[in-house]
Structures are given as structure tokens and as C-alpha cells.
Amino acid sequence: MPRSRGGRTAALIQESAANLFYRKGYAATSLREIAGGVGIQVGSLYNHIDGKDDLLRNLMEQIMRDLLAAVRAAVADIEEPTDRLRAGLDCHIRFHATRSRDVFIGNNELRSLPAADRRRVILARDEYEQLLRSLVVAACQRESREAPIDLRLQTYAVLAIGTHVASWYRPDGRLTLDEVVQAYTDMILRQLGLPPMPAEAAS
Amino acid sequence: MPRSRGGRTAALIQESAANLFYRKGYAATSLREIAGGVGIQVGSLYNHIDGKDDLLRNLMEQIMRDLLAAVRAAVADIEEPTDRLRAGLDCHIRFHATRSRDVFIGNNELRSLPAADRRRVILARDEYEQLLRSLVVAACQRESREAPIDLRLQTYAVLAIGTHVASWYRPDGRLTLDEVVQAYTDMILRQLGLPPMPAEAAS
Amino acid sequence: MPRSRGGRTAALIQESAANLFYRKGYAATSLREIAGGVGIQVGSLYNHIDGKDDLLRNLMEQIMRDLLAAVRAAVADIEEPTDRLRAGLDCHIRFHATRSRDVFIGNNELRSLPAADRRRVILARDEYEQLLRSLVVAACQRESREAPIDLRLQTYAVLAIGTHVASWYRPDGRLTLDEVVQAYTDMILRQLGLPPMPAEAAS
Amino acid sequence: MPRSRGGRTAALIQESAANLFYRKGYAATSLREIAGGVGIQVGSLYNHIDGKDDLLRNLMEQIMRDLLAAVRAAVADIEEPTDRLRAGLDCHIRFHATRSRDVFIGNNELRSLPAADRRRVILARDEYEQLLRSLVVAACQRESREAPIDLRLQTYAVLAIGTHVASWYRPDGRLTLDEVVQAYTDMILRQLGLPPMPAEAAS
DNA sequence: CATGAATGAGTCTTCATTCAT
DNA sequence: AATGAATGAAGACTCATTCAT
Numbered sequence: 001m002p003r004s005r006g007g008r009t010a011a012l013i014q015e016s017a018a019n020l021f022y023r024k025g026y027a028a029t030s031l032r033e034i035a036g037g038v039g040i041q042v043g044s045l046y047n048h049i050d051g052k053d054d055l056l057r058n059l060m061e062q063i064m065r066d067l068l069a070a071v072r073a074a075v076a077d078i079e080e081p082t083d084r085l086r087a088g089l090d091c092h093i094r095f096h097a098t099r100s101r102d103v104f105i106g107n108n109e110l111r112s113l114p115a116a117d118r119r120r121v122i123l124a125r126d127e128y129e130q131l132l133r134s135l136v137v138a139a140c141q142r143e144s145r146e147a148p149i150d151l152r153l154q155t156y157a158v159l160a161i162g163t164h165v166a167s168w169y170r171p172d173g174r175l176t177l178d179e180v181v182q183a184y185t186d187m188i189l190r191q192l193g194l195p196p197m198p199a200e201a202a203s
Numbered sequence: 204m205p206r207s208r209g210g211r212t213a214a215l216i217q218e219s220a221a222n223l224f225y226r227k228g229y230a231a232t233s234l235r236e237i238a239g240g241v242g243i244q245v246g247s248l249y250n251h252i253d254g255k256d257d258l259l260r261n262l263m264e265q266i267m268r269d270l271l272a273a274v275r276a277a278v279a280d281i282e283e284p285t286d287r288l289r290a291g292l293d294c295h296i297r298f299h300a301t302r303s304r305d306v307f308i309g310n311n312e313l314r315s316l317p318a319a320d321r322r323r324v325i326l327a328r329d330e331y332e333q334l335l336r337s338l339v340v341a342a343c344q345r346e347s348r349e350a351p352i353d354l355r356l357q358t359y360a361v362l363a364i365g366t367h368v369a370s371w372y373r374p375d376g377r378l379t380l381d382e383v384v385q386a387y388t389d390m391i392l393r394q395l396g397l398p399p400m401p402a403e404a405a406s
Numbered sequence: 407m408p409r410s411r412g413g414r415t416a417a418l419i420q421e422s423a424a425n426l427f428y429r430k431g432y433a434a435t436s437l438r439e440i441a442g443g444v445g446i447q448v449g450s451l452y453n454h455i456d457g458k459d460d461l462l463r464n465l466m467e468q469i470m471r472d473l474l475a476a477v478r479a480a481v482a483d484i485e486e487p488t489d490r491l492r493a494g495l496d497c498h499i500r501f502h503a504t505r506s507r508d509v510f511i512g513n514n515e516l517r518s519l520p521a522a523d524r525r526r527v528i529l530a531r532d533e534y535e536q537l538l539r540s541l542v543v544a545a546c547q548r549e550s551r552e553a554p555i556d557l558r559l560q561t562y563a564v565l566a567i568g569t570h571v572a573s574w575y576r577p578d579g580r581l582t583l584d585e586v587v588q589a590y591t592d593m594i595l596r597q598l599g600l601p602p603m604p605a606e607a608a609s
Numbered sequence: 610m611p612r613s614r615g616g617r618t619a620a621l622i623q624e625s626a627a628n629l630f631y632r633k634g635y636a637a638t639s640l641r642e643i644a645g646g647v648g649i650q651v652g653s654l655y656n657h658i659d660g661k662d663d664l665l666r667n668l669m670e671q672i673m674r675d676l677l678a679a680v681r682a683a684v685a686d687i688e689e690p691t692d693r694l695r696a697g698l699d700c701h702i703r704f705h706a707t708r709s710r711d712v713f714i715g716n717n718e719l720r721s722l723p724a725a726d727r728r729r730v731i732l733a734r735d736e737y738e739q740l741l742r743s744l745v746v747a748a749c750q751r752e753s754r755e756a757p758i759d760l761r762l763q764t765y766a767v768l769a770i771g772t773h774v775a776s777w778y779r780p781d782g783r784l785t786l787d788e789v790v791q792a793y794t795d796m797i798l799r800q801l802g803l804p805p806m807p808a809e810a811a812s
Numbered sequence: 813c814a815t816g817a818a819t820g821a822g823t824c825t826t827c828a829t830t831c832a833t
Numbered sequence: 834a835a836t837g838a839a840t841g842a843a844g845a846c847t848c849a850t851t852c853a854t
Contacts, residue, residue: 046826156367581759
């Protein structure tokens with residue numbers, strides 16, 4: 001019966017783990033439950049992972065890699081600073097909404113990671129924060145018409161909004177994904193004193 | 204079934220529990236550690252509490268009561284809607300910064316609470332959200348010069364900023380408490396298209 | 407029911423562990439069995455020990471301490487080298503016979519000990535070997551009438567006989583304790599070319 | 610139920626098992642490790658063995674067969690009792706030194722053997738003990754000039770020395786194989802009151 | 813009130829063994 | 834023959850909880 005799954009069991013385990021870590025938290029999730037989610041016995045997990053940490057580490061490193069890559073790709077071909085920021089924010093919000101489960105875990109289970117891995121993830125987070133800040137700073141230097149509040153705080157607020165979106169957005173909720181992305185992006189741009197619409201689109 | 208709710212030791216236990224829940228999370232904290240933080244043995248805890256849940260429940264109900272009471276008191280004697288909002292935001296941010304530990308626990312350990320208690324806490328949270336929304340709506344109806352984005356989202360964003368402040372503010376950090384409160388309050392007001400400074404203070 | 411045992415449970419646990427380590431070996435003995443031997447549950451063991459290692463470590467350090475102390479005490483007040491050797495051998499054999507269980511464990515479970523403890527026990531064993539060798543050498547230098555074979559090997563042989571006695575002697579066996587001690591002591595003395603009987607006793 | 614008793618891999622597995630049983634003991638050795646020593650996966654072992662017991666049983670029966678056969682062959686063509694004993698001891702010591710690993714396992718893992726196999730091995734050990742005793746008795750009856758101590762004990766001592774040699778001899782140690790064999794053989798002969806050198810060699 | 817000890821369920825992990833491929 | 838995956842039992846250890854002292 002178990003055959004024919006190909007090499008997919010490992011992925012199913014990660015899925016099951018992510019679902020449970022999201023619902024109950026890492027420490028409150030037992031391997032028994034994770035295995036149950038895949039339809040195998042606890043011991044069988046160890047054919048695919050080295051330990052419980054593995055599941056969390058994989059998850060957290062993956063989500064940080066994906067987030068960094070997504071925003072970098074989103075701004076890659078754009079020159080104009082404000083357009084870059086707009087594109088970055090769009091991607092940032094959209095990512096946090098669509099991958100809210102993993103982002104949520106990434107934000108809440110840092111302390112559950114073994115110290116060594118935690119350091120690595122924190123470095124990636126710092127890198128992401130700097131990427132966002134560089135987008136914010138570049139756009140504000142060129143275009144902002146109001147004296148901006150502390151730009152580091154502004155960047156924190158951008159991160160906060162991502163985190164928050166991840167904590168409540170549901171695909172079947174009151175607002176569509178595009179509406180949410182639009183609303184929050186505008187909110188941030190207005191906050192920074194920047195025009196919400198791309199120049200060519202506004203004319 | 205002993206209880207000594209007013210006791211000195213009981214308070215120390217709550218403190219120890221709060222510190223550990225904050226650092227490691229509820230599920231990852233053992234009663235042994237909590238007892239250790241007070242300098243007593245595990246068994247002795249049961250002279251003061253009924254179980255591990257107790258500690259979390261007390262904490263979460265207390266913080267919600269305090270938060271609601273604080274903001275209500277802050278706006279109690281103010282009539283003018285925008286002033287009410289300003290005062291409410293000031294209190295909201297300040298509370299989240301100064302009581303960041305307990306607020307953080309309140310935001311992250313909801314799922315660790317037994318279902319019955321969870322419901323009660325969620326009701327209190329809804330109540331708080333409505334309080335904030337009423338402040339936002341009242342101020343925007345009277346004074347806002349820009350078409351506001353969805354006001355429910357705006358309120359969410361206000362909550363998000365509180366949560367975020369609680370997650371990084373430290374009394375010995377780069378910014379003073381007043382600076383943080385000022386910055387975030389202004390940020391939100393600007394966002395809503397409202398004047399950041401009270402009229403009389405500005406002149 | 408469990409009360410009134412005073413603080414004796416820890417000792418009962420050590421006993422139970424020693425019996426099982428002797429019969430089945432350390433690795434093949436489960437904590438469940440050890441606890442069963444005392445009439446308690448596995449978890450209860452941890453009120454008295456820190457882990458399985460503890461039981462082995464205590465055992466091995468105790469037996470080496472006792473052995474060293476016993477032989478040192480046995481030769482303490484004796485000046486004459488051959489008499490010292492006789493007394494030392496008597497004690498050596500007698501100890502290995504009467505405490506055969508623990509000696510056996512000590513000889514066979516060294517590798518089961520965590521590396522740090524293992525080193526400590528090995529030092530004690532080296533110390534004991536040197537004590538025995540010093541007795542042998544002193545006696546042979548003064549009195550031996552035959553050219554002795556390598557004295558280090560002879561000492562090894564003395565140790566080997568102790569080990570071997572511990573592996574088969576039973577109090578209810580064919581030979582009494584005194585007979586065994588007598589026979590092996592004579593055997594070794596003869597081997598070294600020394601007179602088996604104390605001078606005054608022989609006359 | 611595959612079997613390939615003559616196979617090359619089967620022999621490698623036995624080797625790997627013997628090395629590990631020697632270093633860590635039977636109970637503390639996992640099939641994973643044994644397989645690792647051969648460079649195959651655990652499951653593959655079962656193409657060559659029926660189970661973990663198999664490995665130990667084979668080892669123990671083999672070593673007893675070899676030991677018995679070796680000593681029998683060594684004394685086969687010798688008539689004179691003391692010469693027979695000398696040759697037997699030489700072989701006994703030499704065997705224990707050169708095959709120390711397997712002899713060590715044979716002496717220490719008896720209790721790890723399933724009851725049925727254990728009985729068989731014990732019979733072989735008894736047979737070997739009787740062989741040695743017969744050599745000792747025959748030589749002592751004809752030639753010994755001193756009143757021998759209990760001959761059964763003497764035989765035990767001979768066995769003890771074999772065991773002990775197996776526990777410390779290393780080919781690259783301080784003494785050569787011949788020196789060790791010589792020393793211990795002389796020791797035993799002297800013990801029995803028998804001349805250490807063959808008559809013809811002494812002249 | 814505090815303690816030390818007991819309990820039983822539960823944790824993660826390892827193991828020998830099986831078997832389809 | 835070798836492999837990768839599955840299994841179920843067992844391992845050591847932790848935990849929240851209870852209770853006699």
C-alpha cells in the first residue's frame with residue numbers, strides 16, 4: 001500500500017509538520033501527530049528526517065530563502081526607486097498573505113530552533129530587513145515630499161504589516177488577495193509621503 | 204484545595220511563569236523551571252495554583268483587563284473625537300511598549316489556552332478592537348481630509364503596530380519610550396489623514 | 407505504602423541495578439527492570455538518580471574505592487615485605503570472592519561508562535595495579551630464591567586470578583571462602599618462589 | 610529465506626560484527642553499525658543472516674570449535690604426559706593471544722546468547738576444560754615433585770590466564786607473542802611443580 | 813506551606829525485522 | 834543481492850499532578 005508514493009513522503013511529512021506547527025506550535029506538536037497526518041507510524045518518520053528539529057529548520061530556512069528570492073526577483077528589472085519600492089511592497093504583502101502559514105511559523109518559532117540554526121535564520125532576516133530598508137530609503141531620498149519619520153522605524157512598520165497580514169489573511173476571507181495587497185501597499189506609500197500609483201498608470 | 208490568591212508567593216510564581224512563557228513559550232516551559240525561578244520545589248506550586256493552565260489564564264485575562272481599562276481611562280474625559288483618538292493611540296502604544304512581555308504572551312499563547320478560557324479572552328480582544336475602531340471611525344468621520352482606506356483594515360494596522368512594538372521595544376533601546384510613542388502615533392494619524400498634533404499644542 | 411522506607415530507596419535501586427547489570431549486562435538492562443526490582447515505576451527512579459549512567463558510575467567508583475582501601479588497610483601495619491605481600495594477597499582474593507558481583511561488573515562494563523568517568527576509573531585501576539606490584543616487587547627483592555619471571559607479568563597474573571575468582575566463586579560452592587583464599591594465595595606465592603606460610607605460623 | 614553461507618559478503622558481515630561486539634558488546638551494537646562496517650544497508654544483512662543472534666552464535670560456536678581442535682591437534686602426536694601438557698599450554702596461550710578478540714567475545718557474551726545456543730556452547734566449554742584438566746592431571750600424576758594444590762583449581766587458573774592474556778595482549782605490545790607464551794607457560798608449569806623445559810631441550 | 817517521592821502518560825528516538833522493488 | 838521504507842515494540846527520559854509527612 002505505501003509504495004507508489006514515489007519519493008514524496010518526505011514532502012508530505014513537511015506539510016503535515018507545517019500544518020501542526022501552525023495550529024499548535026512546535027513544542028506542543030508531537031511526532032505522533034505529524035506521522036498521523038501522513039498516515040504512517042512515528043518510527044517511520046526517521047527514514048526521512050534526522051529529528052524533530054529538522055522539520056522546523058527546513059521550514060524556516062526555506063521560507064526565508066523564498067521570501068528573499070521573491071522580493072529580489074520582483075524588483076530586479078526596475079530602475080526607478082519609487083517603482084522599485086512599489087513592486088517590493090506588492091511582493092512583500094502578497095507573499096505574506098499567500099504563504100501566511102509558513103511566514104507565521106517563521107515569525108513565532110525562532111526560539112524553538114537550536115541555537116546554531118537560529119543564528120543562520122536571524123542572519124537571513126537581517127538581510128531581508130536591509131533589503132526592504134534600502135528600497136524605502138532610496139524612494140524617500142528621491143521623491144518624498146514630507147519629512148519622513150525615522151526610516152528604520154518605518155521599515156519596522158512595513159515588516160509589522162507583513163507579519164500582521166500573515167496572521168489574519170485567509171483566501172476565503174472578506175477581501176480578495178489583490179484588495180489586501182492594494183490597501184496595505186497604498187497605506188505604506190501614503191505613510192512615506194509617496195504617490196500610491198505608478199506615474200504612467202496615474203496619467 | 205488550598206488557595207492563597209493574595210499571597211506573596213503566588214505573585215512570585217506568576218512572575219516566574221510570565222518570564223518563562225515569554226522566553227520559551229507556554230508549551231516549552233515546565234513547572235519545574237517555574238518553581239525554580241521562585242526557589243521552591245514543583246510540588247509546592249500546588250499550594251498556590253490549580254495547574255499549569257491557571258498561570259496562563261490569569262496572565263491573559265489580566266493583561267486584557269488592564270489594556271481595556273487603560274485605554275478606556277485614557278479617553279474617558281475627552282470629548283473631541285480626534286483628541287480622543289490621539290489619547291487612545293498614545294495609551295495603546297505606550298501600554299504595548301511598557302508591558303511588552305505580557306502583551307507578547309497574550310498575542311502568542313492564545314492557542315495554548317483551554318478552549319473555555321480561550322473563548323473568554325477572544326471576547327475581550329474583540330471588545331478592545333471595537334473600542335479602537337470606534338475611536339478611529341469617530342475621528343475620521345469628523346475630520347479626515349482624505350478618503351480613508353477600509354477603516355477595518357486601518358484598525359487592524361493599528362493593532363499590528365501595537366503587537367509589533369511589543370515584540371521589539373526594550374526600555375534600554377535606541378529610542379526612548381516617548382520617542383517611540385510619538386513616532387508611531389504620528390505614523391498612524393498621518394495614515395488616517397489626521398493632524399498629528401493637538402490643535403492647542405501646535406500653536 | 408511506599409513511605410517508612412526512610413532514605414533507603416536510593417540504595418535499593420543501586421542494589422537492583424547491580425544485580426541486573428551482573429546478570430544481563432549494562433546495555434541489556436532496562437530501567438524498567440531496575441525499577442521493577444525495587445517495586446516502583448520507571449519515572450520514580452529519577453527522584454533518586456540523574457540517569458542510567460549514574461548507576462554504573464556509582465557502582466564502579468565505589469568498588470574501586472573499596473578495593474583500594476581494603477588492601478591498603480590490610481597491609482598498613484605490616485613491615486616485613488613478604489608478610490605484607492601475603493596479607494595483601496589474602497585481602498585481594500577474599501575481596502574478589504566476597505564482592506564478586508560488583509568486581510565482575512567493574513571488570514566487564516568499563517566500556518559502558520561515559521568517557522569522562524571511564525578515565526577516572528582507569529586511573530584508580532592503575533593505582534591498584536601499582537599497589538599490588540609494589541607488594542610483589544618488595545617481597546621478591548628481599549626473599550625470592552628463584553629468578554622471577556617478568557614481575558609485571560606476574561602482577562598481571564595476580565590480577566587475572568582475582569578476576570577469575572570473582573567470575574566463579576559462590577558462597578555455597580564446593581570450596582569454602584577460606585579454602586579458596588588459601589589455595590590461590592599459596593599458588594601465587596609458590597609462583598613467586600616465596601614461602602607460603604608466615605614464618606612464626608609454620609614453626 | 611535466503612542463505613549464502615559461503616558468500617564473501619557473509620564473511621565480511623561476521624568480521625564487522627566481531628569487531629563491534631568486541632569493542633562495544635553485543636547488546637550495545639546495532640545491526641546498523643554492523644552493516645555500516647561492510648558498507649551496506651541494514652536490510653541487506655537479512656540476505657545473509659537470519660537475525661542478530663546468528664552472528665553471535667556463529668562466532669561463539671566457531672571459536673570453541675577452533676580452540677578445541679587446535680589444542681587437540683597440538684597434543685595429538687605426543688605421548689609423554691609432561692610434554693603433552695607443555696604443548697597444550699603453549700597452544701592454549703598462543704591461541705588466546707592471537708585470537709584474543711573472538712576469545713574475549715566468547716568469554717563475555719555467553720549470557721547474550723539465546724538459551725538453547727548457550728547450552729551448546731557451555732557443553733563445548735566444559736569439554737575444553739576437561740581436556741585441559743586431563744593434561745594437567747596426567748602430567749602431575751607422573752612427574753610432580755610437590756604436593757599439588759587442588760587440581761581443579763589449578764585448571765581454573767590455567768583457564769584464567771588464557772582469558773587474561775586475551776584481555777590485554779596486543780601484537781604490537783611490549784612483549785612478543787613468543788615471550789608471552791614462554792612466560793605464561795613457564796609460570797603454569799612451575800606452579801604445578803613441573804620442569805619448564807622439555808627434557809631433550811634442557812640437555 | 814514546603815518537601816520529596818510516587819505515578820502514569822507521554823516525549824523523542826532507536827531498534828530488529830520485514831518486504832516490495 | 835541490495836535498497837528504502839515501513840512497522841511495532843522498546844528504550845531513556847520528562848512532565849504535570851498527587852499526597853503523606
